[in-house]
Amino acid sequence: MKLKLVVSQYHRKYLDDATLSLGSLTVLPDRVIVAFRKETPKPYAPDSIISLDTNEGSLDGVCLQGNDTRVVRAVYPDLAVIQQRHHDRRRRLQKKKAHDRRTSRTLCRREGRREHHRVDYRMHQVANSVLRFAEQNRSAIVLEDLKGMKFTRNKQLNRRLTIWPRRKQHHFIEYKAQWRGIPLVKVDPRYSSKKCPICGRIPDSRMGTLFECECGWRLDRHINASINLLQTAISKGLEVAGGLRFDPGAFQHDVMMTLYDSARGARSEPNGTRCVQAVT
Ligand SMILES: [Zn+2]
Structure with a gap:
Protein backbone atom coordinates (compact mmCIF):
# COMPACT_ATOMS: atom_id res chain seq x y z
CA MET A 1 0.00 0.00 0.00
CA GLU A 39 17.62 8.55 22.87
CA THR A 40 17.61 11.34 25.42
CA PRO A 41 20.92 13.17 25.29
CA LYS A 42 23.14 13.11 28.34
CA PRO A 43 22.71 16.39 30.27
CA TYR A 44 25.68 18.73 29.99
CA ALA A 45 27.78 19.82 32.97
CA PRO A 46 26.36 23.25 33.75
CA ASP A 47 28.32 26.50 34.13
CA SER A 48 25.42 28.32 35.75
CA ILE A 49 22.13 27.75 37.53
CA ILE A 50 18.73 29.27 36.93
CA SER A 51 16.39 28.96 39.87
CA LEU A 52 12.73 29.76 39.25
CA ASP A 53 9.82 30.32 41.58
CA THR A 54 6.51 29.55 39.86
CA ASN A 55 3.77 32.10 40.32
CA GLU A 56 0.39 32.75 38.85
CA GLY A 57 1.48 35.14 36.17
CA SER A 58 5.21 34.70 36.08
CA LEU A 59 8.30 32.66 36.68
CA ASP A 60 10.60 34.71 38.89
CA GLY A 61 14.09 33.81 39.74
CA VAL A 62 17.80 34.29 39.68
CA CYS A 63 20.62 33.20 37.44
CA LEU A 64 23.85 32.32 39.23
CA GLN A 65 26.87 32.49 36.96
CA GLY A 66 30.40 32.63 38.31
CA ASN A 67 30.19 34.95 41.31
CA ASP A 68 27.42 36.87 39.71
CA THR A 69 23.73 36.53 40.50
CA ARG A 70 21.13 38.35 38.49
CA VAL A 71 17.37 38.52 38.49
CA VAL A 72 15.59 36.69 35.67
CA ARG A 73 11.92 36.77 34.87
CA ALA A 74 9.34 35.36 32.50
CA VAL A 75 6.05 37.24 32.73
CA TYR A 76 2.70 36.25 31.30
CA PRO A 77 -0.02 38.06 33.25
CA ASP A 78 -2.51 37.49 30.45
CA LEU A 79 -2.75 33.77 31.22
CA ALA A 80 -5.02 34.45 34.18
CA VAL A 81 -7.05 36.84 32.04
CA ILE A 82 -7.55 34.16 29.38
CA GLN A 83 -8.70 31.68 31.99
CA GLN A 84 -11.04 34.10 33.69
CA ARG A 85 -12.59 35.01 30.35
CA HIS A 86 -13.26 31.40 29.44
CA HIS A 87 -14.55 30.65 32.90
CA ASP A 88 -17.03 33.51 32.65
CA ARG A 89 -18.07 32.41 29.20
CA ARG A 90 -18.80 28.89 30.39
CA ARG A 91 -20.85 30.25 33.26
CA ARG A 92 -22.89 32.33 30.86
CA LEU A 93 -23.41 29.39 28.51
CA GLN A 94 -24.61 27.21 31.34
CA LYS A 95 -27.13 29.80 32.37
CA LYS A 96 -28.33 30.51 28.89
CA LYS A 97 -28.70 26.84 27.96
CA ALA A 98 -30.00 25.69 31.33
CA HIS A 99 -33.02 24.12 29.63
CA ASP A 100 -30.86 22.09 27.24
CA ARG A 101 -28.10 20.31 29.07
CA ARG A 102 -26.76 18.47 26.08
CA THR A 103 -26.15 21.61 24.06
CA SER A 104 -24.78 23.29 27.13
CA ARG A 105 -22.30 20.50 27.64
CA THR A 106 -21.19 20.50 24.02
CA LEU A 107 -20.66 24.24 23.99
CA CYS A 108 -18.82 24.22 27.28
CA ARG A 109 -16.55 21.50 26.09
CA ARG A 110 -15.71 23.48 23.00
CA GLU A 111 -15.01 26.50 25.16
CA GLY A 112 -12.74 24.36 27.31
CA ARG A 113 -10.80 23.13 24.30
CA ARG A 114 -10.24 26.66 23.10
CA GLU A 115 -9.01 27.70 26.48
CA HIS A 116 -6.61 24.79 26.64
CA HIS A 117 -5.19 25.55 23.24
CA ARG A 118 -4.58 29.15 24.19
CA VAL A 119 -3.06 28.34 27.55
CA ASP A 120 -0.89 25.54 26.16
CA TYR A 121 0.38 27.73 23.37
CA ARG A 122 1.43 30.42 25.82
CA MET A 123 3.08 27.91 28.14
CA HIS A 124 5.04 26.34 25.30
CA GLN A 125 6.35 29.78 24.43
CA VAL A 126 7.36 30.43 28.02
CA ALA A 127 9.07 27.05 28.34
CA ASN A 128 10.93 27.55 25.07
CA SER A 129 12.20 30.98 26.10
CA VAL A 130 13.44 29.70 29.44
CA LEU A 131 15.17 26.74 27.84
CA ARG A 132 16.74 28.84 25.10
CA PHE A 133 18.27 31.03 27.78
CA ALA A 134 19.43 27.98 29.75
CA GLU A 135 21.04 26.48 26.68
CA GLN A 136 22.84 29.70 25.76
CA ASN A 137 24.26 30.02 29.26
CA ARG A 138 24.75 26.29 29.78
CA SER A 139 22.61 26.45 32.88
CA ALA A 140 20.98 23.88 35.07
CA ILE A 141 17.39 24.65 36.02
CA VAL A 142 15.98 24.49 39.54
CA LEU A 143 12.23 24.34 40.05
CA GLU A 144 10.09 23.81 43.10
CA ASP A 145 8.56 20.41 43.55
CA LEU A 146 4.84 21.09 43.36
CA LYS A 147 3.79 17.80 44.89
CA GLY A 148 1.72 18.31 47.98
CA MET A 149 1.02 21.95 47.35
CA LYS A 150 -1.35 23.29 49.98
CA PHE A 151 -4.42 25.36 49.41
CA THR A 152 -5.83 28.18 51.45
CA ARG A 153 -9.37 28.60 52.72
CA ASN A 154 -10.17 31.29 50.24
CA LYS A 155 -12.45 29.58 47.73
CA GLN A 156 -11.93 32.12 45.00
CA LEU A 157 -8.18 31.92 45.33
CA ASN A 158 -8.26 28.13 45.46
CA ARG A 159 -10.07 27.96 42.19
CA ARG A 160 -7.43 30.12 40.59
CA LEU A 161 -4.61 28.11 42.09
CA THR A 162 -6.18 24.82 41.12
CA ILE A 163 -6.95 25.66 37.57
CA TRP A 164 -3.74 27.45 37.01
CA PRO A 165 -1.70 24.76 35.40
CA ARG A 166 1.59 25.26 37.16
CA ARG A 167 2.19 21.58 36.99
CA LYS A 168 1.69 21.65 33.28
CA GLN A 169 4.13 24.51 32.94
CA HIS A 170 6.66 22.47 34.86
CA HIS A 171 5.88 19.42 32.78
CA PHE A 172 6.56 21.36 29.57
CA ILE A 173 9.83 22.70 30.90
CA GLU A 174 10.85 19.27 32.19
CA TYR A 175 10.25 17.23 29.11
CA LYS A 176 11.71 19.86 26.81
CA ALA A 177 14.80 20.07 29.03
CA GLN A 178 15.19 16.33 28.90
CA TRP A 179 14.80 16.37 25.15
CA ARG A 180 17.58 18.95 24.82
CA GLY A 181 19.90 17.59 27.50
CA ILE A 182 19.48 20.48 29.92
CA PRO A 183 19.97 19.38 33.54
CA LEU A 184 16.98 20.07 35.78
CA VAL A 185 16.24 19.43 39.43
CA LYS A 186 13.20 19.91 41.57
CA VAL A 187 13.56 20.79 45.22
CA ASP A 188 11.29 20.82 48.23
CA PRO A 189 9.81 24.33 48.39
CA ARG A 190 9.06 24.20 52.11
CA TYR A 191 9.67 27.60 53.72
CA SER A 192 11.09 28.90 50.47
CA SER A 193 8.67 31.80 50.53
CA LYS A 194 9.11 32.50 54.24
CA LYS A 195 12.75 32.05 55.05
CA CYS A 196 15.51 34.61 54.96
CA PRO A 197 18.27 33.18 52.77
CA ILE A 198 20.93 35.20 54.60
CA CYS A 199 20.36 34.48 58.27
CA GLY A 200 17.80 31.66 58.13
CA ARG A 201 15.21 33.47 60.24
CA ILE A 202 11.54 33.18 59.44
CA PRO A 203 10.09 36.66 59.94
CA ASP A 204 6.51 36.49 61.16
CA SER A 205 5.36 39.58 59.35
CA ARG A 206 2.53 39.22 56.90
CA MET A 207 3.78 39.15 53.42
CA GLY A 208 3.38 41.90 50.93
CA THR A 209 5.27 42.02 47.68
CA LEU A 210 8.46 42.63 49.62
CA PHE A 211 10.28 40.18 51.85
CA GLU A 212 11.84 41.86 54.87
CA CYS A 213 14.04 40.41 57.58
CA GLU A 214 15.43 41.77 60.83
CA CYS A 215 18.93 41.26 59.52
CA GLY A 216 18.31 43.94 56.94
CA TRP A 217 17.70 41.69 53.94
CA ARG A 218 14.94 43.08 51.74
CA LEU A 219 13.90 41.70 48.41
CA ASP A 220 10.95 41.04 46.12
CA ARG A 221 9.28 38.05 47.74
CA HIS A 222 9.20 35.90 44.61
CA ILE A 223 12.87 36.49 43.89
CA ASN A 224 13.60 35.74 47.54
CA ALA A 225 11.79 32.41 47.21
CA SER A 226 13.87 31.52 44.17
CA ILE A 227 17.08 32.22 46.11
CA ASN A 228 15.91 29.79 48.79
CA LEU A 229 15.23 27.18 46.12
CA LEU A 230 18.68 27.80 44.71
CA GLN A 231 20.29 27.36 48.11
CA THR A 232 18.35 24.18 48.77
CA ALA A 233 19.58 22.80 45.48
CA ILE A 234 23.19 23.74 46.26
CA SER A 235 23.08 22.53 49.88
CA LYS A 236 21.76 19.17 48.78
CA GLY A 237 25.07 18.82 47.00
CA LEU A 238 23.25 18.27 43.76
CA GLU A 239 25.52 17.79 40.86
CA VAL A 240 23.94 20.76 39.16
CA ALA A 241 25.75 23.05 41.56
CA GLY A 242 29.20 22.47 40.07
CA GLY A 243 30.95 24.39 42.85
CA LEU A 244 28.77 27.46 42.47
CA ARG A 245 27.72 29.41 45.55
CA PHE A 246 25.24 32.15 46.10
CA ASP A 247 26.99 35.27 47.35
CA PRO A 248 24.55 37.93 48.59
CA GLY A 249 27.30 40.53 48.28
CA ALA A 250 27.58 39.93 44.56
CA PHE A 251 23.85 39.89 43.98
CA GLN A 252 22.69 42.49 41.52
CA HIS A 253 19.13 43.30 42.55
CA ASP A 254 18.89 46.11 40.10
CA VAL A 255 19.60 44.21 36.92
CA MET A 256 16.83 42.16 35.46
CA MET A 257 16.88 39.91 32.44
CA THR A 258 13.61 39.23 30.76
CA LEU A 259 13.33 35.67 29.53
CA TYR A 260 9.81 36.10 28.29
CA ASP A 261 7.32 38.92 28.27
CA SER A 262 3.89 38.25 26.85
CA ALA A 263 3.36 41.96 26.31
CA ARG A 264 6.37 42.11 24.02
CA GLY A 265 6.28 38.59 22.67
CA ALA A 266 9.00 36.03 23.28
CA ARG A 267 12.48 37.34 23.01
CA SER A 268 15.86 36.27 24.15
CA GLU A 269 18.28 38.95 25.10
CA PRO A 270 21.44 37.49 26.50
CA ASN A 271 23.02 40.94 26.79
CA GLY A 272 19.97 43.10 26.87
CA THR A 273 19.84 43.93 30.52
CA ARG A 274 17.36 46.41 31.75
CA CYS A 275 17.32 48.36 34.97
CA VAL A 276 14.33 48.18 37.24
CA GLN A 277 13.74 49.89 40.53
CA ALA A 278 16.53 48.99 42.87
CA VAL A 279 15.57 47.04 45.98
CA THR A 280 18.24 47.52 48.58
ZN1 LIG B 1 17.67 37.63 57.70
Missing part, protein backbone atom coordinates in the same frame (compact mmCIF):
# COMPACT_ATOMS: atom_id res chain seq x y z
CA LYS A 2 1.21 3.48 -0.84
CA LEU A 3 0.16 6.68 0.88
CA LYS A 4 0.79 10.18 -0.24
CA LEU A 5 1.34 12.48 2.71
CA VAL A 6 1.27 16.23 2.78
CA VAL A 7 4.30 17.32 4.72
CA SER A 8 4.79 20.82 6.07
CA GLN A 9 7.95 22.50 7.24
CA TYR A 10 7.01 21.64 10.78
CA HIS A 11 6.82 17.94 9.94
CA ARG A 12 10.01 18.11 7.94
CA LYS A 13 11.88 19.42 10.98
CA TYR A 14 11.25 16.10 12.70
CA LEU A 15 11.71 13.91 9.66
CA ASP A 16 15.12 15.46 9.03
CA ASP A 17 16.25 15.12 12.62
CA ALA A 18 18.92 12.43 12.61
CA THR A 19 18.65 11.76 16.33
CA LEU A 20 15.11 10.48 15.84
CA SER A 21 14.27 7.01 14.70
CA LEU A 22 10.93 5.87 13.45
CA GLY A 23 8.85 4.18 16.11
CA SER A 24 5.49 3.33 14.64
CA LEU A 25 3.08 4.42 11.96
CA THR A 26 -0.66 4.45 12.61
CA VAL A 27 -3.07 5.09 9.79
CA LEU A 28 -6.51 6.40 10.72
CA PRO A 29 -9.30 7.47 8.34
CA ASP A 30 -8.57 11.16 8.82
CA ARG A 31 -4.91 11.23 9.80
CA VAL A 32 -1.61 9.45 10.00
CA ILE A 33 0.23 9.29 13.29
CA VAL A 34 3.98 8.93 13.17
CA ALA A 35 5.66 8.11 16.46
CA PHE A 36 9.36 8.77 16.93
CA ARG A 37 11.90 7.35 19.25
CA LYS A 38 14.71 9.41 20.66
Whole structure:
Protein backbone atom coordinates (compact mmCIF):
# COMPACT_ATOMS: atom_id res chain seq x y z
CA MET A 1 0.00 0.00 0.00
CA LYS A 2 1.21 3.48 -0.84
CA LEU A 3 0.16 6.68 0.88
CA LYS A 4 0.79 10.18 -0.24
CA LEU A 5 1.34 12.48 2.71
CA VAL A 6 1.27 16.23 2.78
CA VAL A 7 4.30 17.32 4.72
CA SER A 8 4.79 20.82 6.07
CA GLN A 9 7.95 22.50 7.24
CA TYR A 10 7.01 21.64 10.78
CA HIS A 11 6.82 17.94 9.94
CA ARG A 12 10.01 18.11 7.94
CA LYS A 13 11.88 19.42 10.98
CA TYR A 14 11.25 16.10 12.70
CA LEU A 15 11.71 13.91 9.66
CA ASP A 16 15.12 15.46 9.03
CA ASP A 17 16.25 15.12 12.62
CA ALA A 18 18.92 12.43 12.61
CA THR A 19 18.65 11.76 16.33
CA LEU A 20 15.11 10.48 15.84
CA SER A 21 14.27 7.01 14.70
CA LEU A 22 10.93 5.87 13.45
CA GLY A 23 8.85 4.18 16.11
CA SER A 24 5.49 3.33 14.64
CA LEU A 25 3.08 4.42 11.96
CA THR A 26 -0.66 4.45 12.61
CA VAL A 27 -3.07 5.09 9.79
CA LEU A 28 -6.51 6.40 10.72
CA PRO A 29 -9.30 7.47 8.34
CA ASP A 30 -8.57 11.16 8.82
CA ARG A 31 -4.91 11.23 9.80
CA VAL A 32 -1.61 9.45 10.00
CA ILE A 33 0.23 9.29 13.29
CA VAL A 34 3.98 8.93 13.17
CA ALA A 35 5.66 8.11 16.46
CA PHE A 36 9.36 8.77 16.93
CA ARG A 37 11.90 7.35 19.25
CA LYS A 38 14.71 9.41 20.66
CA GLU A 39 17.62 8.55 22.87
CA THR A 40 17.61 11.34 25.42
CA PRO A 41 20.92 13.17 25.29
CA LYS A 42 23.14 13.11 28.34
CA PRO A 43 22.71 16.39 30.27
CA TYR A 44 25.68 18.73 29.99
CA ALA A 45 27.78 19.82 32.97
CA PRO A 46 26.36 23.25 33.75
CA ASP A 47 28.32 26.50 34.13
CA SER A 48 25.42 28.32 35.75
CA ILE A 49 22.13 27.75 37.53
CA ILE A 50 18.73 29.27 36.93
CA SER A 51 16.39 28.96 39.87
CA LEU A 52 12.73 29.76 39.25
CA ASP A 53 9.82 30.32 41.58
CA THR A 54 6.51 29.55 39.86
CA ASN A 55 3.77 32.10 40.32
CA GLU A 56 0.39 32.75 38.85
CA GLY A 57 1.48 35.14 36.17
CA SER A 58 5.21 34.70 36.08
CA LEU A 59 8.30 32.66 36.68
CA ASP A 60 10.60 34.71 38.89
CA GLY A 61 14.09 33.81 39.74
CA VAL A 62 17.80 34.29 39.68
CA CYS A 63 20.62 33.20 37.44
CA LEU A 64 23.85 32.32 39.23
CA GLN A 65 26.87 32.49 36.96
CA GLY A 66 30.40 32.63 38.31
CA ASN A 67 30.19 34.95 41.31
CA ASP A 68 27.42 36.87 39.71
CA THR A 69 23.73 36.53 40.50
CA ARG A 70 21.13 38.35 38.49
CA VAL A 71 17.37 38.52 38.49
CA VAL A 72 15.59 36.69 35.67
CA ARG A 73 11.92 36.77 34.87
CA ALA A 74 9.34 35.36 32.50
CA VAL A 75 6.05 37.24 32.73
CA TYR A 76 2.70 36.25 31.30
CA PRO A 77 -0.02 38.06 33.25
CA ASP A 78 -2.51 37.49 30.45
CA LEU A 79 -2.75 33.77 31.22
CA ALA A 80 -5.02 34.45 34.18
CA VAL A 81 -7.05 36.84 32.04
CA ILE A 82 -7.55 34.16 29.38
CA GLN A 83 -8.70 31.68 31.99
CA GLN A 84 -11.04 34.10 33.69
CA ARG A 85 -12.59 35.01 30.35
CA HIS A 86 -13.26 31.40 29.44
CA HIS A 87 -14.55 30.65 32.90
CA ASP A 88 -17.03 33.51 32.65
CA ARG A 89 -18.07 32.41 29.20
CA ARG A 90 -18.80 28.89 30.39
CA ARG A 91 -20.85 30.25 33.26
CA ARG A 92 -22.89 32.33 30.86
CA LEU A 93 -23.41 29.39 28.51
CA GLN A 94 -24.61 27.21 31.34
CA LYS A 95 -27.13 29.80 32.37
CA LYS A 96 -28.33 30.51 28.89
CA LYS A 97 -28.70 26.84 27.96
CA ALA A 98 -30.00 25.69 31.33
CA HIS A 99 -33.02 24.12 29.63
CA ASP A 100 -30.86 22.09 27.24
CA ARG A 101 -28.10 20.31 29.07
CA ARG A 102 -26.76 18.47 26.08
CA THR A 103 -26.15 21.61 24.06
CA SER A 104 -24.78 23.29 27.13
CA ARG A 105 -22.30 20.50 27.64
CA THR A 106 -21.19 20.50 24.02
CA LEU A 107 -20.66 24.24 23.99
CA CYS A 108 -18.82 24.22 27.28
CA ARG A 109 -16.55 21.50 26.09
CA ARG A 110 -15.71 23.48 23.00
CA GLU A 111 -15.01 26.50 25.16
CA GLY A 112 -12.74 24.36 27.31
CA ARG A 113 -10.80 23.13 24.30
CA ARG A 114 -10.24 26.66 23.10
CA GLU A 115 -9.01 27.70 26.48
CA HIS A 116 -6.61 24.79 26.64
CA HIS A 117 -5.19 25.55 23.24
CA ARG A 118 -4.58 29.15 24.19
CA VAL A 119 -3.06 28.34 27.55
CA ASP A 120 -0.89 25.54 26.16
CA TYR A 121 0.38 27.73 23.37
CA ARG A 122 1.43 30.42 25.82
CA MET A 123 3.08 27.91 28.14
CA HIS A 124 5.04 26.34 25.30
CA GLN A 125 6.35 29.78 24.43
CA VAL A 126 7.36 30.43 28.02
CA ALA A 127 9.07 27.05 28.34
CA ASN A 128 10.93 27.55 25.07
CA SER A 129 12.20 30.98 26.10
CA VAL A 130 13.44 29.70 29.44
CA LEU A 131 15.17 26.74 27.84
CA ARG A 132 16.74 28.84 25.10
CA PHE A 133 18.27 31.03 27.78
CA ALA A 134 19.43 27.98 29.75
CA GLU A 135 21.04 26.48 26.68
CA GLN A 136 22.84 29.70 25.76
CA ASN A 137 24.26 30.02 29.26
CA ARG A 138 24.75 26.29 29.78
CA SER A 139 22.61 26.45 32.88
CA ALA A 140 20.98 23.88 35.07
CA ILE A 141 17.39 24.65 36.02
CA VAL A 142 15.98 24.49 39.54
CA LEU A 143 12.23 24.34 40.05
CA GLU A 144 10.09 23.81 43.10
CA ASP A 145 8.56 20.41 43.55
CA LEU A 146 4.84 21.09 43.36
CA LYS A 147 3.79 17.80 44.89
CA GLY A 148 1.72 18.31 47.98
CA MET A 149 1.02 21.95 47.35
CA LYS A 150 -1.35 23.29 49.98
CA PHE A 151 -4.42 25.36 49.41
CA THR A 152 -5.83 28.18 51.45
CA ARG A 153 -9.37 28.60 52.72
CA ASN A 154 -10.17 31.29 50.24
CA LYS A 155 -12.45 29.58 47.73
CA GLN A 156 -11.93 32.12 45.00
CA LEU A 157 -8.18 31.92 45.33
CA ASN A 158 -8.26 28.13 45.46
CA ARG A 159 -10.07 27.96 42.19
CA ARG A 160 -7.43 30.12 40.59
CA LEU A 161 -4.61 28.11 42.09
CA THR A 162 -6.18 24.82 41.12
CA ILE A 163 -6.95 25.66 37.57
CA TRP A 164 -3.74 27.45 37.01
CA PRO A 165 -1.70 24.76 35.40
CA ARG A 166 1.59 25.26 37.16
CA ARG A 167 2.19 21.58 36.99
CA LYS A 168 1.69 21.65 33.28
CA GLN A 169 4.13 24.51 32.94
CA HIS A 170 6.66 22.47 34.86
CA HIS A 171 5.88 19.42 32.78
CA PHE A 172 6.56 21.36 29.57
CA ILE A 173 9.83 22.70 30.90
CA GLU A 174 10.85 19.27 32.19
CA TYR A 175 10.25 17.23 29.11
CA LYS A 176 11.71 19.86 26.81
CA ALA A 177 14.80 20.07 29.03
CA GLN A 178 15.19 16.33 28.90
CA TRP A 179 14.80 16.37 25.15
CA ARG A 180 17.58 18.95 24.82
CA GLY A 181 19.90 17.59 27.50
CA ILE A 182 19.48 20.48 29.92
CA PRO A 183 19.97 19.38 33.54
CA LEU A 184 16.98 20.07 35.78
CA VAL A 185 16.24 19.43 39.43
CA LYS A 186 13.20 19.91 41.57
CA VAL A 187 13.56 20.79 45.22
CA ASP A 188 11.29 20.82 48.23
CA PRO A 189 9.81 24.33 48.39
CA ARG A 190 9.06 24.20 52.11
CA TYR A 191 9.67 27.60 53.72
CA SER A 192 11.09 28.90 50.47
CA SER A 193 8.67 31.80 50.53
CA LYS A 194 9.11 32.50 54.24
CA LYS A 195 12.75 32.05 55.05
CA CYS A 196 15.51 34.61 54.96
CA PRO A 197 18.27 33.18 52.77
CA ILE A 198 20.93 35.20 54.60
CA CYS A 199 20.36 34.48 58.27
CA GLY A 200 17.80 31.66 58.13
CA ARG A 201 15.21 33.47 60.24
CA ILE A 202 11.54 33.18 59.44
CA PRO A 203 10.09 36.66 59.94
CA ASP A 204 6.51 36.49 61.16
CA SER A 205 5.36 39.58 59.35
CA ARG A 206 2.53 39.22 56.90
CA MET A 207 3.78 39.15 53.42
CA GLY A 208 3.38 41.90 50.93
CA THR A 209 5.27 42.02 47.68
CA LEU A 210 8.46 42.63 49.62
CA PHE A 211 10.28 40.18 51.85
CA GLU A 212 11.84 41.86 54.87
CA CYS A 213 14.04 40.41 57.58
CA GLU A 214 15.43 41.77 60.83
CA CYS A 215 18.93 41.26 59.52
CA GLY A 216 18.31 43.94 56.94
CA TRP A 217 17.70 41.69 53.94
CA ARG A 218 14.94 43.08 51.74
CA LEU A 219 13.90 41.70 48.41
CA ASP A 220 10.95 41.04 46.12
CA ARG A 221 9.28 38.05 47.74
CA HIS A 222 9.20 35.90 44.61
CA ILE A 223 12.87 36.49 43.89
CA ASN A 224 13.60 35.74 47.54
CA ALA A 225 11.79 32.41 47.21
CA SER A 226 13.87 31.52 44.17
CA ILE A 227 17.08 32.22 46.11
CA ASN A 228 15.91 29.79 48.79
CA LEU A 229 15.23 27.18 46.12
CA LEU A 230 18.68 27.80 44.71
CA GLN A 231 20.29 27.36 48.11
CA THR A 232 18.35 24.18 48.77
CA ALA A 233 19.58 22.80 45.48
CA ILE A 234 23.19 23.74 46.26
CA SER A 235 23.08 22.53 49.88
CA LYS A 236 21.76 19.17 48.78
CA GLY A 237 25.07 18.82 47.00
CA LEU A 238 23.25 18.27 43.76
CA GLU A 239 25.52 17.79 40.86
CA VAL A 240 23.94 20.76 39.16
CA ALA A 241 25.75 23.05 41.56
CA GLY A 242 29.20 22.47 40.07
CA GLY A 243 30.95 24.39 42.85
CA LEU A 244 28.77 27.46 42.47
CA ARG A 245 27.72 29.41 45.55
CA PHE A 246 25.24 32.15 46.10
CA ASP A 247 26.99 35.27 47.35
CA PRO A 248 24.55 37.93 48.59
CA GLY A 249 27.30 40.53 48.28
CA ALA A 250 27.58 39.93 44.56
CA PHE A 251 23.85 39.89 43.98
CA GLN A 252 22.69 42.49 41.52
CA HIS A 253 19.13 43.30 42.55
CA ASP A 254 18.89 46.11 40.10
CA VAL A 255 19.60 44.21 36.92
CA MET A 256 16.83 42.16 35.46
CA MET A 257 16.88 39.91 32.44
CA THR A 258 13.61 39.23 30.76
CA LEU A 259 13.33 35.67 29.53
CA TYR A 260 9.81 36.10 28.29
CA ASP A 261 7.32 38.92 28.27
CA SER A 262 3.89 38.25 26.85
CA ALA A 263 3.36 41.96 26.31
CA ARG A 264 6.37 42.11 24.02
CA GLY A 265 6.28 38.59 22.67
CA ALA A 266 9.00 36.03 23.28
CA ARG A 267 12.48 37.34 23.01
CA SER A 268 15.86 36.27 24.15
CA GLU A 269 18.28 38.95 25.10
CA PRO A 270 21.44 37.49 26.50
CA ASN A 271 23.02 40.94 26.79
CA GLY A 272 19.97 43.10 26.87
CA THR A 273 19.84 43.93 30.52
CA ARG A 274 17.36 46.41 31.75
CA CYS A 275 17.32 48.36 34.97
CA VAL A 276 14.33 48.18 37.24
CA GLN A 277 13.74 49.89 40.53
CA ALA A 278 16.53 48.99 42.87
CA VAL A 279 15.57 47.04 45.98
CA THR A 280 18.24 47.52 48.58
ZN1 LIG B 1 17.67 37.63 57.70
